[in-house]
Amino acid sequence: MERFELIVQTLFESNNLTEKQRQILKAAVQLFSEKGYAATSTSEIAKLAQVAEGTIFRHYRTKKELLLAIVGPFMEKIADSYIVNDLTNLLKKDYQRPEDLLSAIIENRRDIIVQFLPLLKIILQELPFHPELREHFLQLISDNMYHRVVEVINDYQQKGMLKKLPPTAIAKFAITNILGHLFTRYVLFPHLEWDDVRDTEQLIQLIMNGIGNSDSKVES
Amino acid sequence: MERFELIVQTLFESNNLTEKQRQILKAAVQLFSEKGYAATSTSEIAKLAQVAEGTIFRHYRTKKELLLAIVGPFMEKIADSYIVNDLTNLLKKDYQRPEDLLSAIIENRRDIIVQFLPLLKIILQELPFHPELREHFLQLISDNMYHRVVEVINDYQQKGMLKKLPPTAIAKFAITNILGHLFTRYVLFPHLEWDDVRDTEQLIQLIMNGIGNSDSKVES
DNA sequence: TATCGAAGTGAGTAATCACTCATTATATGT
DNA sequence: ACATATAATGAGTGATTACTCACTTCGATA
Numbered sequence: 001m002e003r004f005e006l007i008v009q010t011l012f013e014s015n016n017l018t019e020k021q022r023q024i025l026k027a028a029v030q031l032f033s034e035k036g037y038a039a040t041s042t043s044e045i046a047k048l049a050q051v052a053e054g055t056i057f058r059h060y061r062t063k064k065e066l067l068l069a070i071v072g073p074f075m076e077k078i079a080d081s082y083i084v085n086d087l088t089n090l091l092k093k094d095y096q097r098p099e100d101l102l103s104a105i106i107e108n109r110r111d112i113i114v115q116f117l118p119l120l121k122i123i124l125q126e127l128p129f130h131p132e133l134r135e136h137f138l139q140l141i142s143d144n145m146y147h148r149v150v151e152v153i154n155d156y157q158q159k160g161m162l163k164k165l166p167p168t169a170i171a172k173f174a175i176t177n178i179l180g181h182l183f184t185r186y187v188l189f190p191h192l193e194w195d196d197v198r199d200t201e202q203l204i205q206l207i208m209n210g211i212g213n214s215d216s217k218v219e220s
Numbered sequence: 221m222e223r224f225e226l227i228v229q230t231l232f233e234s235n236n237l238t239e240k241q242r243q244i245l246k247a248a249v250q251l252f253s254e255k256g257y258a259a260t261s262t263s264e265i266a267k268l269a270q271v272a273e274g275t276i277f278r279h280y281r282t283k284k285e286l287l288l289a290i291v292g293p294f295m296e297k298i299a300d301s302y303i304v305n306d307l308t309n310l311l312k313k314d315y316q317r318p319e320d321l322l323s324a325i326i327e328n329r330r331d332i333i334v335q336f337l338p339l340l341k342i343i344l345q346e347l348p349f350h351p352e353l354r355e356h357f358l359q360l361i362s363d364n365m366y367h368r369v370v371e372v373i374n375d376y377q378q379k380g381m382l383k384k385l386p387p388t389a390i391a392k393f394a395i396t397n398i399l400g401h402l403f404t405r406y407v408l409f410p411h412l413e414w415d416d417v418r419d420t421e422q423l424i425q426l427i428m429n430g431i432g433n434s435d436s437k438v439e440s
Numbered sequence: 441t442a443t444c445g446a447a448g449t450g451a452g453t454a455a456t457c458a459c460t461c462a463t464t465a466t467a468t469g470t
Numbered sequence: 471a472c473a474t475a476t477a478a479t480g481a482g483t484g485a486t487t488a489c490t491c492a493c494t495t496c497g498a499t500a
Contacts, residue, residue, distance in 0.1 A: 018447070036349060038258035042488060052449045057489060059447090121348070128341070129256060138409075163429075165422070173397070173426045176404070180396035202385070206393050209383075210430040238477070262458060272479045277459060279477090 004030045007119060011073055023049040024056055028066055033118035037067055037126055068133075071126065074119050075137060098156045099208050106178055106200055113182050121187070177207050224250045227339060231293055243269040244276055248286055253338035257287055257346055288353075291346065294339050295357060318376050319428050326398055326420055333406050341407070397427050 001009070004026045012025065027049035031040040042063055046053040060066040095101040113120060127134055153167040162170060181203050185194060221229070224246045232245065247269035251260040262283055266273040280286040315321040333340060347354055373387040382390060401423050405414060 020448070036256075036258055038256055039349070041486075043486080053488090054450065054490080055448050058449095061489090063488065125345070125348075128345075129259070165426075169422050169426070172404075173423075176400035177393070177396060180400045184392075184396070202389050203393075206385075206389070206430040210426040240478070261456075263456080273458090274460080274480065275478055278479095281459090283458065 004118065007116060010115075011070075011077060011119075020049070020051050020055055021059055024051055024059065024066075025070060029070055029118055029122070032067065032070070032125075033121045037122065067122075067126065070119070071123055071133060072136075074116070074123070075133075075140060098161055099204050101152070102174065102178075102204050102207060103200065106182075106204070109178060109182060110186075113186050117186060124187075173210060174207055177203060224338065227336060230335075231290075231297060231339075240269070240271050240275055241279055243271055244279065244286075245290060249290055249338055249342070252287065252290070252345075253341045257342065287342075287346065290339070291343055291353060292356075294336070294343070295353075295360060318381055319424050321372070322394065322398075322424050322427060323420070326402075326424070329398060329402060330406075333402050337406060344407075393430060394427055397423060 005022075007029055008022055008026045012022070017025070024045065027045045028040075031045055031048060042056055043053055045066075046056055049056075056066065060069055093104070095104065123133070123137075127137065149171045150167045153162060153170050156162040157164055157167070181199070185196075185199075225242075227249055228242055228246045232242070237245070244265065247265045248260075251265055251268060262276055263273055265286075266276055269276075276286065280289055313324075315324065343353070343357075347357065369391050370387045373382060373390050376382040377384055377387070401419070405416075405419075
């Protein structure tokens with residue numbers, strides 16, 4: 001199954017969509033991610049979806065509603081189920097060393113980014129221009145993820161495995177490095193040659209040096 | 221002087237522009253950064269610049285040429301003079317401790333980002349859709365900055381102040397953290413309350429823990 | 441098989457798009 | 471003051487935009 005089809009299917013599996021509706025969503029995801037929302041016309045979408053232009057407006061009253069019909073469910077479903085649940089599962093496994101948890105998180109995040117890259121590009125592109133999207137996004141993070149992360153960090157700190165810095169600073173540092181790495185790897189320079197195994201190991205080591213307690217430091 | 225005027229003046233000080241031309245560039249920078257390039261019409265630009273729409277096309281044959289007339293000089297002048305020269309000056313000062321150099325770089329980068337935020341937003345927005353811009357950008361970095369950075373890292377490593385990791389890994393780690401921090405600080409969540417002094421100190425400490433040699437480690 | 445609501449169509453809408461061009465205003469050098 | 475060039479204009483261009491609507495097709499149920 002091709003890329004955009006997989007995205008639409010994963011994202012709208014619960015909804016029962018018409019064949020034409022799925023084609024519209026698929027075409028919209030592709031064109032929005034390739035050309036940007038504003039630079040994509042509804043006639044283009046209709047043409048690529050092999051659908052009359054009127055069919056688009058039967059299901060989505062405006063072009064923006066089509067965008068929200070794609071981005072909204074992604075942020076709710078994916079950001080909610082994938083990210084939160086998967087992260088929770090990761091945290092539940094009670095990795096003995098924080099670096100093991102880090103490693104699991106990175107691999108998990110890598111899969112999501114690779115699979116949903118086009119959707120992430122759309123969101124990154126449109127977030128600055130739609131304040132309601134930004135707030136929705138922020139709320140998802142602060143409501144669901146923030147407390148869990150702080151909890152886990154506290155836990156590791158009490159076990160003496162993390163420096164006694166403010167948990168928010170540790171979280172921000174780790175997230176910045178993980179997302180920064182994955183962003184440069186898959187968004188900025190995906191065509192460069194990468195040694196993923198080595199890079200990941202190096203990244204974890206650097207992060208752990210930053211936040212880990214010296215007593216249990218990893219030897220180079 | 222207002223924000224966009226300052227940007228245009230700084231960027232085109234050497235060129236002798238007509239008053240109308242400066243108004244056009246100023247309006248274009250504002251609208252492109254606020255609404256995005258594709259979502260901004262030439263009639264809007266003309267209206268905001270208080271200029272006939274034809275005047276725009278007297279100076280710039282197409283809308284895209286207007287975009288390149290803004291983004292190109294920024295990348296050449298600013299990225300070349302500001303970033304490269306300032307960084308070179310920073311490096312020349314031979315900061316004894318790498319954390320002092322880091323601190324200076326962060327403050328320097330902060331000023332640039334704050335001053336040219338609208339232009340940076342335009343570039344971040346349009347980079348994915350203009351391969352020639354991306355290559356130009358990449359070349360500027362790899363040609364001018366890469367070697368200098370590696371040199372400095374080597375220097376500090378030989379003085380025993382940095383871990384003997386590959387200089388590229390150290391550079392990537394430091395850059396990721398600095399840009400990641402400034403990005404979240406000024407682009408993602410500029411409206412949140414920040415304690416810049418404390419945050420910067422904390423960031424430097426975390427970075428130094430990651431790459432600094434344990435012998436000369438900063439005590440918490 | 442008849443019925444009926446939903447799905448799909450495509451020609452048509454006014455508005456707006458980037459861009460042109462003949463004309464007018466302004467600046468400069470002599 | 472005059473000539474010449476450049477800057478600026480704004481009405482006008484065809485193409486394209488998001489979107490509408492009267493109509494046809496489809497599919498399930500009775």
